[in-house]
Amino acid sequence: MGYLSCKADSAIAIISTTPSSQASSSPSTSRTKQEKPIKIRQFNYSDIEAATDGFSDQKLLGKGSHGCVYKAVLRGRHVAVKKPSKDLEIGQEVDNEIEILSKIHSPRFVNLLGFAIDTKDRLLVVEFMSNGTLYDTLHSNSRPPNWGRRIRMALQIAKAVDTLHSQNPPVIHRDIKSANVLIDRNFNARLGDFGLALRCGVDDDYRLKSTPPAGTIGYLDPCYVTPDNLSTKTDVFSFGIFLLEIISGRKAIDVGHSPSSIVDWAIPLIKKGKLGAIYDPRTVPLKDPMIRKQLALIASKCVRSCRERRPSMKEVVDWLAALSKLVPLHSWNGFNNPCMMVETMGRPAELRNNQFGSRPQGDGEEILEGIYGKMGRKSVMDTRRVYSDLGFRSNLMELMAWTDAETDGLNLV
Numbered sequence: 001m002g003y004l005s006c007k008a009d010s011a012i013a014i015i016s017t018t019p020s021s022q023a024s025s026s027p028s029t030s031r032t033k034q035e036k037p038i039k040i041r042q043f044n045y046s047d048i049e050a051a052t053d054g055f056s057d058q059k060l061l062g063k064g065s066h067g068c069v070y071k072a073v074l075r076g077r078h079v080a081v082k083k084p085s086k087d088l089e090i091g092q093e094v095d096n097e098i099e100i101l102s103k104i105h106s107p108r109f110v111n112l113l114g115f116a117i118d119t120k121d122r123l124l125v126v127e128f129m130s131n132g133t134l135y136d137t138l139h140s141n142s143r144p145p146n147w148g149r150r151i152r153m154a155l156q157i158a159k160a161v162d163t164l165h166s167q168n169p170p171v172i173h174r175d176i177k178s179a180n181v182l183i184d185r186n187f188n189a190r191l192g193d194f195g196l197a198l199r200c201g202v203d204d205d206y207r208l209k210s211t212p213p214a215g216t217i218g219y220l221d222p223c224y225v226t227p228d229n230l231s232t233k234t235d236v237f238s239f240g241i242f243l244l245e246i247i248s249g250r251k252a253i254d255v256g257h258s259p260s261s262i263v264d265w266a267i268p269l270i271k272k273g274k275l276g277a278i279y280d281p282r283t284v285p286l287k288d289p290m291i292r293k294q295l296a297l298i299a300s301k302c303v304r305s306c307r308e309r310r311p312s313m314k315e316v317v318d319w320l321a322a323l324s325k326l327v328p329l330h331s332w333n334g335f336n337n338p339c340m341m342v343e344t345m346g347r348p349a350e351l352r353n354n355q356f357g358s359r360p361q362g363d364g365e366e367i368l369e370g371i372y373g374k375m376g377r378k379s380v381m382d383t384r385r386v387y388s389d390l391g392f393r394s395n396l397m398e399l400m401a402w403t404d405a406e407t408d409g410l411n412l413v
């Protein structure tokens with residue numbers, strides 16, 4: 001079928017449900033003993049069309065900048081179907097997601113189950129996550145998760161990112177954010193949306209060198225300004241923003257607050273020792289002040305302006321694992337979670353057609369104005385991807401310059 005390139009060393013098994021596709025696409029015979037084959041199924045496009053009632057609004061789970069996501073049942077299994085918009089760049093993201101996820105599988109990812117193609121469209125079939133995104137859970141839920149749950153979710157995503165970074169060569173996700181963290185039926189956080197992910201560390205990799213910086217405003221590492229600035233520490237920065245979001249319940253960029261950037265707001269407070277001010281007031285405070293401090297410190301270290309001094313994701317995993325042992329999990333304290341979906345239904349109406357807009361147009365200056373609300377926009381900027389050259393870098397560098405000095409003197413116990 002010529003859609004997935006299967007290298008001899010990969011362990012992919014493509015199972016076809018269409019008579020036309022060939023079982024010969026499977027290189028599973030060449031896999032080594034340790035590798036488990038990843039079964040990627042090629043679905044019949046018309047079967048998916050039927051299972052989504054012709055991509056009807058009733059089956060719509062949500063919209064992102066890349067297209068729409070629908071709920072379906074395929075072969076008795078609940079799945080999410082990603083239907084990208086017809087845009088060349090988006091089409092490349094879909095191919096990329098297939099390429100990355102057909103080689104790595106993890107219980108910490110929203111895994112790829114299969115795909116479908118017809119003459120004009122291609123669809124991705126991924127695992128269905130019945131409890132929505134962490135973004136919705138944190139920002140649209142009157143009963144957000146307790147501290148035990150939050151730390152565990154942060155740890156699960158840290159492990160997911162570490163799994164990517166531990167590949168050979170490492171994979172960099174480039175779009176870590178709460179909107180790309182989905183919550184499964186057991187309330188485990190899973191990392192999704194690998195459309196921007198890139199393999200790095202291959203010296204002669206033309207693709208890596210020619211791919212412009214991309215990510216989401218508010219989470220984007222200000223050091224990442226040219227293709228060769230990409231490193232695993234780019235993800236560490238975004239993870240730090242994500243952790244501040246989990247701690248505070250505040251959005252990465254929120255033009256309704258001043259300062260609107262979570263880094264600009266939280267780090268000076270951490271610096272002054274005003275930790276109580278950054279913790280989400282909707283949740284009963286963490287009892288142990290040492291744990292409060294450690295958690296804030298991990299986030300601060302991740303967003304250091306000097307990327308060499310940011311921790312590795314492995315270190316972050318170790319620190320969060322130690323903290324999570326000290327904070328009891330209890331049960332989810334948000335059983336009326338509006339993000340929870342009934343298996344047979346789409347998303348609650350108020351969460352459909354939500355805040356996710358299209359990519360911002362314009363140069364870095366315009367985008368920067370958007371970030372700081374100078375244009376008076378009230379739209380949520382933090383979930384939008386940016387592909388432009390990153391003209392706002394220097395401002396962010398200034399904002400964060402002091403973080404290095406501040407976190408140098410602080411040590412995790």
Ligand SMILES: Nc1ncnc2c1ncn2[C@@H]1O[C@H](COP(=O)(O)OP(=O)(O)OP(=O)(O)O)[C@@H](O)[C@H]1O
Nearest residue numbers: 061062063064065066069080127128129133179383
């Ligand atoms: N596997 C899934 N299971 C259940 N719901 C999902 C799944 N994937 C996505 N969704 C829902 O669809 C919405 C849109 O997802 P999508 O990945 O297209 O965009 P996004 O990541 O939120 O934004 P962007 O594309 O701008 O990064 C999500 O907010 C989520 O509510």
